[in-house]
Amino acid sequence: MGIRILVVEDDELIGGTLVRGLREEGFTVEHATDGESAWQLLQAGSWDLVVLDWWLPSQDGLSVLRRFRERDHETPVLFLTARDSVTDRVRGLNEGADDYLGKPFAFDELLARVHALLRRREGRSGTIVSAADVSVDLATQKAERAGVPLDLKAKEYALLVYLLRNPDEVLSKTRIYEHVWDERYDGLSNTLEVHIFELRRKLEAHGDRLIHTLRGRGYLLGNPPGGVKGNGS
Amino acid sequence: MGIRILVVEDDELIGGTLVRGLREEGFTVEHATDGESAWQLLQAGSWDLVVLDWWLPSQDGLSVLRRFRERDHETPVLFLTARDSVTDRVRGLNEGADDYLGKPFAFDELLARVHALLRRREGRSGTIVSAADVSVDLATQKAERAGVPLDLKAKEYALLVYLLRNPDEVLSKTRIYEHVWDERYDGLSNTLEVHIFELRRKLEAHGDRLIHTLRGRGYLLGNPPGGVKGNGS
DNA sequence: TCCCAAGATTAACGGAGATTTAAGTCGAGC
DNA sequence: GCTCGACTTAAATCTCCGTTAATCTTGGGA
Numbered sequence: 001m002g003i004r005i006l007v008v009e010d011d012e013l014i015g016g017t018l019v020r021g022l023r024e025e026g027f028t029v030e031h032a033t034d035g036e037s038a039w040q041l042l043q044a045g046s047w048d049l050v051v052l053d054w055w056l057p058s059q060d061g062l063s064v065l066r067r068f069r070e071r072d073h074e075t076p077v078l079f080l081t082a083r084d085s086v087t088d089r090v091r092g093l094n095e096g097a098d099d100y101l102g103k104p105f106a107f108d109e110l111l112a113r114v115h116a117l118l119r120r121r122e123g124r125s126g127t128i129v130s131a132a133d134v135s136v137d138l139a140t141q142k143a144e145r146a147g148v149p150l151d152l153k154a155k156e157y158a159l160l161v162y163l164l165r166n167p168d169e170v171l172s173k174t175r176i177y178e179h180v181w182d183e184r185y186d187g188l189s190n191t192l193e194v195h196i197f198e199l200r201r202k203l204e205a206h207g208d209r210l211i212h213t214l215r216g217r218g219y220l221l222g223n224p225p226g227g228v229k230g231n232g233s
Numbered sequence: 234m235g236i237r238i239l240v241v242e243d244d245e246l247i248g249g250t251l252v253r254g255l256r257e258e259g260f261t262v263e264h265a266t267d268g269e270s271a272w273q274l275l276q277a278g279s280w281d282l283v284v285l286d287w288w289l290p291s292q293d294g295l296s297v298l299r300r301f302r303e304r305d306h307e308t309p310v311l312f313l314t315a316r317d318s319v320t321d322r323v324r325g326l327n328e329g330a331d332d333y334l335g336k337p338f339a340f341d342e343l344l345a346r347v348h349a350l351l352r353r354r355e356g357r358s359g360t361i362v363s364a365a366d367v368s369v370d371l372a373t374q375k376a377e378r379a380g381v382p383l384d385l386k387a388k389e390y391a392l393l394v395y396l397l398r399n400p401d402e403v404l405s406k407t408r409i410y411e412h413v414w415d416e417r418y419d420g421l422s423n424t425l426e427v428h429i430f431e432l433r434r435k436l437e438a439h440g441d442r443l444i445h446t447l448r449g450r451g452y453l454l455g456n457p458p459g460g461v462k463g464n465g466s
Numbered sequence: 467t468c469c470c471a472a473g474a475t476t477a478a479c480g481g482a483g484a485t486t487t488a489a490g491t492c493g494a495g496c
Numbered sequence: 497g498c499t500c501g502a503c504t505t506a507a508a509t510c511t512c513c514g515t516t517a518a519t520c521t522t523g524g525g526a
Contacts, residue, residue: 193486215482446472446473
C-alpha cells in the first residue's frame with residue numbers, strides 16, 4: 001500500500017519480525033529469503049525502499065546490491081550487516097547502500113532509519129506528503145485536511161498516500177490497484193471504487209472535491225482537469 | 234487510441250489486465266491469445282507497438298516474432314518472458330525484440346517500457362506529441378493549447394493524438410475512423426463529425442482554426458491547405 | 467442564382483461505467 | 497470460540513460519454 005518495501009532476509013525470525021513490524025506501520029512489504037527471488041522481485045516491482053541482508057544463502061547480498069545498482073540508482077537500500085564490522089559496512093556503502101545497521105538491532109532503530117531514508121527521498125518535505133490542503137505524516141500515520149484530522153481505515157490511508165504522491169496526475173485503476181492492493185487488477189471487483197467513495201466522503205466533509213473521476217481513464221487527486229471550465233465574460 | 238498496441242498473451246488474467254490498463258492509458262488495444270490469430274492481426278493492421286508473450290499455445294512467440302520481422306523491422310516489440318532467463322531474453326533480442334520484461338511484472342513497469350519504446354520511435358520528443366501550439370503528453374495524458382490545459386473526453390483525446398501524429402496531412406474520414414475507433418467506416422454514421430466538432434470547439438477556445446475540412450477528402454490538422462486559397466492565374 | 471450534397475450543429479437517448487447502499491466474509495483481539 | 501470491525505462482494509441506482517438522428521449551413525457546380 002502506498003509505500004512499498006522489499007525485505008531480503010533469510011533468517012526466519014528476523015525476517016518475520018521485520019515484515020510484520022513494517023506492515024503494522026502501514027507499509028506494503030514483500031519478503032524474499034534468498035538472492036535469486038530477491039533479484040526477481042527487485043526487477044519486477046517498483047520499490048520505495050529495500051532492506052537487504054548481508055548474508056544470503058545462494059548469493060550474498062552485496063552482489064545483489066551491485067547488480068541492482070546497475071539499473072537503479074534511486075531507490076534507497078538499507079543494509080543489514082551481521083555485526084558492526086567496519087570493513088563490511090564500508091563495502092556496502094561503496095556498492096551503493098544508503099545506510100547500514102548492525103545486528104542485533106532494535107526494531108525501533110530500524111524504523112527510524114527507514115523513515116530517515118524515505119524522508120531523504122521525499123525531498124525535504126520530511127515524512128509529510130501533501131497536496132492542496134490535505135497532508136499525511138508517514139511517520140505518525142496521521143492524515144488531515146485543512147487542519148482537521150481524518151479518521152481513516154488502513155486501506156483508505158494507503159489509497160490516500162498513493163494519490164497524494166502523484167498529485168494532478170491521471171492514475172488508472174490498474175495502476176492504483178496494483179500499488180495499493182499489491183495484486184493484479186482483474187476489473188471484476190469494485191473494491192477500489194468503494195474505497196474511493198469512502199475516502200471522498202471523509203475528505204469532502206472538510207472541503208470540496210479533490211478526487212476527480214476521469215471516466216474510463218481513472219482518478220486524479222488535485223485540481224480539476226482542464227483548468228478553469230466556464231470562464232466569465 | 235491514436236496509438237495502436239497489439240497484446241499477444243494467452244494468460245487470461247495477465248492479458249486482461251494489460252488490455253484494460255493500456256486502454257485506460259488512452260491506447261487502442263487489440264488482444265490475441267494464440268500465435269495464429271496474432272499473426273493474422275499483425276498482418277492485417279498497422280501497429281505502433283506489440284507486446285508479445287513468450288509462451289503461446291499453438292506456436293511460440295519467438296517464431297511469431299521471427300516471421301513478423303521478415304516483413305517489418307520498424308514496429309517495436311516488447312517481449313514477455315516467463316522468467317528472468319538470460320538465454321530467453323537474449324534469444325528474444327536476437328530475433329528482433331526491442332525490449333523484454335520478466336514475469337511477474339508490475340503494470341507500472343510495463344507502462345514505463347511501453348512509453349520508452351514509443352518515445353524512441355516518436356523521435357526525440359519524449360512522450361510529447363505536438364504541432365503548432367498544441368501538445369499532448371502521452372504519459373500523463375495531458376493536452377494543452379498555448380499553455381492552457383484542455384479538458385478532453387477519451388475519444389476526443391484519441392482523435393487529437395491521431396491528428397497530431399499526422400500533422401499537415403490530409404486524413405480521410407475512413408483512415409481516421411479506422412485508427413481511432415478501430416472499426417470499419419461505413420459512412421452512415423456521423424460520429425466522427427460530432428467529435429471533430431467538439432474537439433474544434435475546445436481547441437478554438439484558445440486560438441484560431443487548426444482542424445481544416447477538405448470537402449470530400451477528409452480533415453487536416455495544421456496550416457491551412459494550399460497556402461493562399463483563391464490565387465489567380 | 468438555385469440546387470444539392472457534404473459537413474456542421476444541436477438535442478436526445480441508451481448503455482457502460484461509476485456511485486451508493488447493504489449484506490457477507492474474514493481475521494484480529496478478547 | 498465469540499465478537500467486533502475492516503474489507504470485500506453484490507446489487508440497485510445514477511451519471512455522463514458516445515452515438516444517433518434530425519435540422520441547419522456551407523460550398524461547388526449547373
